[in-house]
Amino acid sequence: xxxxxxxxxxxxxxxxxxxxxxxxxxxxxxxxxxxxxxxxxxxxxxxxxxxxxxxxxxxxxxxxxxxxxxxxxxxxxxxxxxxxxxxxxxxxxxxxxxxxxxxxxxxxxxxxxxxxxxxxxxxxxxxxxxxxxxxxxxxxxxxxxxxxxxxxxxxxxxxxxxxxxxxxxxxxxxxxxxxxxxxxxxxxxxxxxxxxxxxxxxxxxxxxxxxxxxxxxxxxxxxxxxxxxxxxxxxxxxxxxxxxxxxxxxxxxxxxxxxxxxxxxxxxxxxxxxxxxxxxxxxxxxxxxxxxxxxxxxxxxxxxxxxxxxxxxxxxxxxxxxxxxxxxxxxxxxxxxxxxxxxxxxxxxxxxxxxxxxxxxxxxxxxxxxxxxxxxxxxxxxxxxxxxxxxxxxxxxxxxxxxxxxxxxxxxxxxxxxxxxxxxxxxxxxxxxxxxxxxxxxxxxxxxxxxxxxxxxxxxxxxxxxxxxxxxxxxxxxxxxxxxxxxxxxxxxxxxxxxxxxxxxxxxxxxxxxxxxxxxxxxxxxxxxxxxxxxxxxxxxxxxxxxxxxxxxxxxxxxxxxxxxxxxxxxxxxxxxxxxxxxxxxxxxxxxxxxxxxxxxxxxxxxxxxxxxxxxxxxxxxxxxxxxxxxxxxxxxxxxxxxxxxxxxxxxxxxxxxxxxxxxxxxxxxxxxxxxxxxxxxxxxxxxxxxxxxxxxxxxxxxxxxxxxxxxxxxxxxxxxxxxxxxxxxxxxxxxxxxxxxxxxxxxxxxxxxxxxxxxxxxxxxxxxxxxxxxxxxxxxxxxxxxxxxxxxxxxxxxxxxxxxxxxxxxxxxxxxxxxxxxxxxxxxxxxxxxxxxxxxxxxxxxxxxxxxxxxxxxxxxxxxxxxxxxxxxxxxxxxxxxxxxxxxxxxxxxxxxxxxxxxxxxxxxxxxxxxxxxxxxxxxxxxxxxxxxxx
Numbered sequence: 001x002x003x004x005x006x007x008x009x010x011x012x013x014x015x016x017x018x019x020x021x022x023x024x025x026x027x028x029x030x031x032x033x034x035x036x037x038x039x040x041x042x043x044x045x046x047x048x049x050x051x052x053x054x055x056x057x058x059x060x061x062x063x064x065x066x067x068x069x070x071x072x073x074x075x076x077x078x079x080x081x082x083x084x085x086x087x088x089x090x091x092x093x094x095x096x097x098x099x100x101x102x103x104x105x106x107x108x109x110x111x112x113x114x115x116x117x118x119x120x121x122x123x124x125x126x127x128x129x130x131x132x133x134x135x136x137x138x139x140x141x142x143x144x145x146x147x148x149x150x151x152x153x154x155x156x157x158x159x160x161x162x163x164x165x166x167x168x169x170x171x172x173x174x175x176x177x178x179x180x181x182x183x184x185x186x187x188x189x190x191x192x193x194x195x196x197x198x199x200x201x202x203x204x205x206x207x208x209x210x211x212x213x214x215x216x217x218x219x220x221x222x223x224x225x226x227x228x229x230x231x232x233x234x235x236x237x238x239x240x241x242x243x244x245x246x247x248x249x250x251x252x253x254x255x256x257x258x259x260x261x262x263x264x265x266x267x268x269x270x271x272x273x274x275x276x277x278x279x280x281x282x283x284x285x286x287x288x289x290x291x292x293x294x295x296x297x298x299x300x301x302x303x304x305x306x307x308x309x310x311x312x313x314x315x316x317x318x319x320x321x322x323x324x325x326x327x328x329x330x331x332x333x334x335x336x337x338x339x340x341x342x343x344x345x346x347x348x349x350x351x352x353x354x355x356x357x358x359x360x361x362x363x364x365x366x367x368x369x370x371x372x373x374x375x376x377x378x379x380x381x382x383x384x385x386x387x388x389x390x391x392x393x394x395x396x397x398x399x400x401x402x403x404x405x406x407x408x409x410x411x412x413x414x415x416x417x418x419x420x421x422x423x424x425x426x427x428x429x430x431x432x433x434x435x436x437x438x439x440x441x442x443x444x445x446x447x448x449x450x451x452x453x454x455x456x457x458x459x460x461x462x463x464x465x466x467x468x469x470x471x472x473x474x475x476x477x478x479x480x481x482x483x484x485x486x487x488x489x490x491x492x493x494x495x496x497x498x499x500x501x502x503x504x505x506x507x508x509x510x511x512x513x514x515x516x517x518x519x520x521x522x523x524x525x526x527x528x529x530x531x532x533x534x535x536x537x538x539x540x541x542x543x544x545x546x547x548x549x550x551x552x553x554x555x556x557x558x559x560x561x562x563x564x565x566x567x568x569x570x571x572x573x574x575x576x577x578x579x580x581x582x583x584x585x586x587x588x589x590x591x592x593x594x595x596x597x598x599x600x601x602x603x604x605x606x607x608x609x610x611x612x613x614x615x616x617x618x619x620x621x622x623x624x625x626x627x628x629x630x631x632x633x634x635x636x637x638x639x640x641x642x643x644x645x646x647x648x649x650x651x652x653x654x655x656x657x658x659x660x661x662x663x664x665x666x667x668x669x670x671x672x673x674x675x676x677x678x679x680x681x682x683x684x685x686x687x688x689x690x691x692x693x694x695x696x697x698x699x700x701x702x703x704x705x706x707x708x709x710x711x712x713x714x715x716x717x718x719x720x721x722x723x724x725x726x727x728x729x730x731x732x733x734x735x736x737x738x739x740x741x742x743x744x745x746x747x748x749x750x751x752x753x754x755x756x757x758x759x760x761x762x763x764x765x766x767x768x769x770x771x772x773x774x775x776x777x778x779x780x781x782x783x784x785x786x787x788x789x790x791x792x793x794x795x796x797x798x799x800x801x802x803x804x805x806x807x808x809x810x811x812x813x814x815x816x817x818x819x820x821x822x823x824x825x826x827x828x829x830x831x832x833x834x835x836x837x838x839x840x841x842x843x844x845x846x847x848x849x850x851x852x853x854x855x856x857x858x859x860x861x862x863x864x865x866x867x868x869x870x871x872x873x874x875x876x877x878x879x880x881x882x883x884x885x886x887x888x889x890x891x892x893x894x895x896x897x898x899x900x901x902x903x904x905x906x907x908x909x910x911x912x913x914x915x916x917x918x919x920x921x922x923x924x925x926x927x928x929x930x931x932x933x934x935x936x
Contacts (some may be wrong), residue, residue, distance in 0.1 A: 033090065133593050137596040138597050141596045141598055142598070144654070180298050181295075185555055189270060189556075190269045193240070193270050194242075196557070199558070200549075200553045200559075200560070201240050201241050201242075203236070204235060205243065205261070207219070215276070217276075217324075217541070218248060220329045220541055221276075225545060237263045243261075243270060247273055247274065247277070248277065258296060264298075269299045272303060272548075274304070290309065294312060301552075303321050304321065305320070305323050305489075306461060306463035306466060308320055308460045309459050309460065310460060313487065319492075319548065320487050320491070321544060322490070323466040323470040324538075324544040327538065327543070331540060333539040333540060334837070334902075334904075337476070337531060337534070339476075339905050340476060340527045340531060340905045343520035344520065344523065345444050347373075347376050348447060348516065349374070349375050349376075349445065349512075350441055351379075351451070352432065352438060353381070354379065354381060354431075354432060357454055360451060360505065363509050364377040364449070364511075366509075371512065431467065439471070439475060442471060442475035442476075443477075446478065446523060447477060447478045447479075447501070447515055448478070449482060450479050450480065450481045452483035452485055452486050466489065469488070469500075470538060472530075473530045473531070473534040473538060476527050478501065478523065478527060478530065479500040479501070479530075481503065482505050482508060482511075483504070486502075490551060492551065494621060494622060498529040499529050500530075501526075529622075557610065560629050561629065562606070562629060562630040562632065563629050563630070563748065563832060568735040570735060570736065571718050572734065578723070578724075579721075579725065581698075581724035581725060592668075592769055593668045594769055594772045595669075595704030595772060596669070597704060597729065598679075598705075600679065605753070606630070607633075608637070615638070619636070629828070632824075633755050635782035639674045651676070655672055657669075663932070664933075671705070671776070671779075673780065675779060679705045680705060680821065681707050681752045681753070682709045683752070683759050684697075684711050684712065685712045685714060685745045685761065686712070686713060686715070687740065688717075694723070694724070694726060696762050697726050697728060698726045699765065701726065701729060702729055706729075706730050708730050708731040708753075709728070709730060711732065711734040711735070712737055712745065713736050714737045714740045733751055735749070735751075741843050743831075743849055745849055746827050746853060747827060748824065755824055755825075756775060756778055756824075758821050759821075766788070769933045769934065769936055770868075770869055770871070773869065774820075774821055778866075781866050783863070785820050786815070786822075786868060787817065787821060788816075788867065788869060789816040790865075790867040790915075792811055792812045792814065793907070793909050802894070803897070804893035804894050804897055810913060811912065812864075813864055814865060817854075820865075822853070826856060829856060838852050838855075838899075838900060839852075845892045847892045848892065848893055848900075851896050858908040858909050862910070868915060868917075869916075897909075919932055921936060
């Protein structure tokens with residue numbers, strides 16, 4: 001009975017336990033579901049409605065407790081109803097949560113917007129603070145400039161202006177015979193005719209009408225003199241400093257004509273007698289070796305190529321000139337000259353000419369016998385064996401445009417020279433062979449011997465000696481003069497020690513050892529100097545005229561005339577005012593304080609018009625070969641000692657920290673360095689890319705040390721009238737090019753008033769810090785190109801010659817002028833002094849102007865360019881296609897390098913293996929200090 005009852009109660013117990021377990025599971029599920037929902041609801045309400053939330057929490061807590069405490073008592077329908085009620089609550093809570101989530105996102109969006117506005121305000125505050133700092137720095141600099149202006153006691157010199165005062169010249173008759181035989185500049189030259197306030201000038205006498213047959217070279221000489229810029233206006237003798245007379249008749253009758261010249265004034269003062277005698281002297285050629293001949297010339301200076309005797313030459317008064325009769329009238333002569341390299345040629349030394357003293361001849365022949373492969377000395381003009389050996393020289397080695405056949409030299413000598421040689425009874429070594437024979441021998445000779453007259457023959461110069469010197473320099477054979485009595489042309493101004501070798505006759509037995517001791521570097525330096533002397537002072541009749549006038553002008557102490565500057569009209573006519581773009585975006589990278597923003601001021605120009613004739617006289621003639629024109633400024637001016645800018649010479653200097661130094665903050669406030677403050681000019685070439693140009697101009701806004709921007713408008717059409725030009729704080733001049741030429745980039749524009757020029761492409765993107773750093777580096781390397789993208793010339797291993805290479809390399813030899821600083825002086829040289837063939841090649845290919853400028857600067861300075869920062873190239877997204885993307889671009893640049901090498905006679909480009917970065921770049925500094933630049 002009990003067993004039956006227990007069996008019946010088991011299902012009931014099991015059912016009750018299962019119902020309780022089921023409730024427990026539901027309870028756990030509800031707890032797990034409600035707690036996150038309520039927690040999320042509570043968290044989303046935090047901070048939004050604190051009072052209501054606290055109230056809800058108070059009312060919600062008992063309800064939750066009530067729901068959870070009696071849920072285990074519910075059964076059946078009540079439990080189902082309770083679950084449905086909770087689900088409705090869940091749905092309601094979910095909807096509320098979604099609404100709250102939307103509100104939260106909206107609040108977050110507003111918070112982000114407010115944060116963004118806060119950052120903008122912070123940036124604006126920073127920008128205004130930087131502007132304020134710049135203004136404070138600029139104000140401080142302005143006060144210093146004002147103080148300097150008040151204290152300045154040095155007059156500012158401008159471009160020299162010619163002054164020709166009319167004056168009466170008294171006539172003085174020299175009655176004291178022979179008083180002019182010891183003339184020098186102080187005793188025989190009248191400086192009152194050449195005041196320092198007046199421009200150097202000369203009066204040219206007409207040619208003698210009594211000469212029936214005239215040498216064509218004389219007429220060319222007179223024509224070139226008559227078109228020389230120093231010729232006095234209207235050829236008025238009352239305005240002249242010098243009086244030039246070309247003399248062809250050297251007979252007694254011809255020399256007696258001097259005293260009847262209208263401007264002779266009794267003694268021939270300030271007269272230049274250019275002797276080129278084409279007839280003999282009835283008194284005998286030996287008469288020109290005697291001092292009595294000077295009685296005809298009075299106080300006039302004598303210029304001639306030959307027949308200067310010891311007693312008939314007045315040192316530093318008379319002038320020996322080069323053999324100009326062999327020169328072309330004018331033009332470029334590079335095609336007639338051989339290349340400078342290789343250093344050594346087939347023969348070490350040669351001589352071809354007539355006999356000389358037996359001692360000299362025997363010693364040279366002994367040297368030839370010991371080393372016949374290196375020396376060729378021929379003292380007979382009839383030795384056909386040596387002549388045939390010489391003529392076997394490959395004709396391809398001859399310079400371009402060199403005549404293949406010319407007459408015997410005896411037929412080419414002026415009449416006076418032939419008579420003089422006969423008078424000397426062969427005491428002088430004569431020339432033999434024709435031009436072609438001598439040319440081929442010189443082209444095969446590293447050195448060429450020039451033999452002087454014997455000691456008992458008191459002559460300083462002859463036609464043959466000057467011709468030997470002329471030919472040796474022309475064909476790149478270094479002249480070796482045996483003896484010390486040769487009067488070299490222009491010797492008072494040319495440093496001949498860099499061009500020729502003077503060897504005492506007493507040491508002739510050692511000459512082979514001496515010549516073999518020269519290294520290739522020495523030989524190439526001699527050859528390069530000789531080529532430059534020939535090209536600038538010997539090569540053309542016009543060169544000879546410029547050299548003669550330049551020496552006379554230097555003697556007197558007057559400045560040359562300046563170069564002509566280019567003045568092009570604006571693309572805007574006088575009535576048109578271009579639209580201004582007042583508001584534009586500023587690159588955030590340019591917010592760094594890099595220096596004061598000051599009004600534009602020019603560099604001091606023509607401040608050394610007269611001091612250069614003393615301090616840099618020999619450098620201009622022998623190092624830079626630029627003595628004929630006046631520059632407003634040069635990159636070679638000397639730097640004062642460091643203490644000078646604090647003691648007595650402080651005007652213009654802006655030392656960092658007023659001299660105490662400092663890191664980034666102090667560095668940005670002052671330009672520092674070893675030179676006074678200055679600015680730079682941007683020259684930007686553009687062609688049919690208006691929007692690109694506008695973007696580039698905008699990037700120059702508030703750029704420190706910027707003087708002005710010159711836009712060279714190469715496009716055939718003027719800019720659109722609707723084009724809005726940004727106001728960048730400095731003048732922007734847009735000049736209309738006369739023709740579309742890349743050479744326009746380097747024209748010496750009159751509006752460039754600073755020494756520093758930043759040449760930049762219209763699509764180049766440079767940061768302000770890069771530009772300012774490049775400018776600071778250029779100030780310490782003023783004679784070099786300083787820029788950003790580097791390139792190099794690579795040797796063509798397969799075909800020889802050179803290749804233009806833009807690959808990444810640890811060496812470079814060029815800096816592209818699409819973003820580079822250079823001195824304005826090179827604009828003059830590029831336009832007026834660089835061979836015209838190079839500019840023509842640039843126009844022909846519409847390429848290579850940057851290579852041409854690198855060649856020019858390296859040729860003048862013998863230095864490589866300076867690369868700054870890490871930039872290797874530029875990228876301009878969205879820019880139109882440039883010339884450099886053409887497939888023939890690199891082929892043309894290969895050709896340019898090789899062609900320019902041919903023009904210069906060598907490759908002046910030099911390699912460099914470093915770039916310039918700021919001093920504190922990658923240097924760990926204290927937190928209270930700043931680096932010179934943030935990113936450089």
